[in-house]
Amino acid sequence: MQERVVLGMKILVLNCGSSSLKFQVIDAETEKRLAKGLCERIGIAGSRVIYTKTGEDKKKMEVSMPNHKEAILQMLKVLQDEKTGVISELSEIGAVGHRIVHGGEKFSKATLITSEVKATIRECSALAPLHNPANLIGVEACQALMPDIPMVAVFDTAFHQTMPEEAYLYGIPYSYYEKYRLRRYGFHGTSHDYVSERAAEILGKKREDCKIIVCHLGNGASVSAVKNGQCVDTSMGLTPLEGLVMGTRSGDIDPAVIEFIAHKEGRTIDEIMNILNKESGVLGLSDGFSPDFRDLERAYFEGRPEAVRAIRTFARRVAKYIGAYAAVMNGVDVLCFTAGVGENSPIIRSLICEYLGFLGVHLDEDKNGIYGQEEIISAENAPVTVMVVPTNEELAIARETARLVKG
Numbered sequence: 001m002q003e004r005v006v007l008g009m010k011i012l013v014l015n016c017g018s019s020s021l022k023f024q025v026i027d028a029e030t031e032k033r034l035a036k037g038l039c040e041r042i043g044i045a046g047s048r049v050i051y052t053k054t055g056e057d058k059k060k061m062e063v064s065m066p067n068h069k070e071a072i073l074q075m076l077k078v079l080q081d082e083k084t085g086v087i088s089e090l091s092e093i094g095a096v097g098h099r100i101v102h103g104g105e106k107f108s109k110a111t112l113i114t115s116e117v118k119a120t121i122r123e124c125s126a127l128a129p130l131h132n133p134a135n136l137i138g139v140e141a142c143q144a145l146m147p148d149i150p151m152v153a154v155f156d157t158a159f160h161q162t163m164p165e166e167a168y169l170y171g172i173p174y175s176y177y178e179k180y181r182l183r184r185y186g187f188h189g190t191s192h193d194y195v196s197e198r199a200a201e202i203l204g205k206k207r208e209d210c211k212i213i214v215c216h217l218g219n220g221a222s223v224s225a226v227k228n229g230q231c232v233d234t235s236m237g238l239t240p241l242e243g244l245v246m247g248t249r250s251g252d253i254d255p256a257v258i259e260f261i262a263h264k265e266g267r268t269i270d271e272i273m274n275i276l277n278k279e280s281g282v283l284g285l286s287d288g289f290s291p292d293f294r295d296l297e298r299a300y301f302e303g304r305p306e307a308v309r310a311i312r313t314f315a316r317r318v319a320k321y322i323g324a325y326a327a328v329m330n331g332v333d334v335l336c337f338t339a340g341v342g343e344n345s346p347i348i349r350s351l352i353c354e355y356l357g358f359l360g361v362h363l364d365e366d367k368n369g370i371y372g373q374e375e376i377i378s379a380e381n382a383p384v385t386v387m388v389v390p391t392n393e394e395l396a397i398a399r400e401t402a403r404l405v406k407g
């Protein structure tokens with residue numbers, strides 16, 4: 001097995017959710033994506049596989065997938081298909097990298113999956129009841145179908161494990177931390193790690209010598225402060241609900257809002273958590289208009305008040321976090337924008353940076369006009385270098401996976 005792994009290795013990257021499975025095959029040598037796909041509606045009527053071989057058209061196939069094992073079988077079938085496949089036999093897969101949402105305090109880096117590792121991931125399910133069990137189902141289904149192929153766990157929380165205690169503790173009785181490890185963990189760690197490293201590389205600097213703020217602005221959104229190569233603070237907390245206003249998540253609110261709604265509307269805690277996770281954010285702020293920033297941007301330019309207030313509230317919250325993280329690091333050298341909105345929305349980048357002149361953030365609005373490519377968008381000689389750095393979580397997972405199996 002080792003010999004096969006070292007020779008031209010293909011890495012299968014999996015992100016397994018409760019009813020969906022995203023996958024990519026990446027060549028570890030060239031770092032090129034060979035194929036990507038999505039199995040959706042697993043266990044629900046109307047399940048289908050959406051698959052794209054790099055350079056070819058997207059294919060959609062209706063297939064019955066009553067469970068995750070069947071979804072993984074379908075994925076392996078399409079990957080080995082004579083016409084559209086990218087592997088001729090399973091043994092070409094050197095390893096499988098699994099995105100695992102929560103590693104608690106147990107994992108500060110990626111690890112080869114053993115039965116002890118699975119047990120620990122299971123223990124961390126108390127912290128991520130929606131995600132970790134689904135991630136584990138993916139691991140176990142893969143192990144059943146590919147028993148000889150090494151599996152690696154790459155955690156969303158791992159990069160943030162370097163935060164000092166004053167960043168991760170909440171101002172609540174310390175006994176909750178001692179009893180339950182109730183604290184800030186942070187998410188999107190693979191993206192914050194990849195983007196901060198790549199930004200330093202583009203600038204010809206060592207990440208260890210920089211103070212970097214990464215704004216990962218997608219449907220889910222978070223900011224992190226990366227000082228001398230280590231994460232020192234991040235905006236998501238015990239769960240991804242904390243921090244920025246997001247597509248449908250509220251981000252920071254006064255916890256008393258929960259009590260207020262419970263009393264006024266006779267709602268249960270579960271119902272209110274659902275409202276805060278699924279009906280809030282820019283969707284809630286725009287009074288149900290849309291959680292999607294493309295729709296909101298269009299309406300913003302038409303001057304529709306629901307979109308204007310949603311986008312302005314979103315931008316202001318991001319700016320507040322950037323100000324806070326500049327304080328935490330006693331300065332900032334590089335400000336990075338990434339993910340769907342961060343990479344593709346000049347107007348939102350501009351609205352955020354408008355607040356930050358006092359820090360030395362000055363955009364070059366011509367350069368800021370770009371979409372989805374690596375670019376420095378700050379004005380020449382501005383004290384803070386502002387950059388767009390497209391994230392690539394799958395590549396980061398593939399790199400970690402290849403590194404671990406090569407030993």
Ligand code: ADP
Pocket residue numbers: 217218219220247291292293294295297339340341344345371
């Ligand atoms: P996630 O991975 O959390 O689902 P993404 O990083 O894919 O999120 O980001 C999705 C968001 O990015 C959506 O709200 C989408 O509207 C937004 N987005 C994508 N392209 C653009 C664009 N050209 N302009 C503005 N927003 C965009």
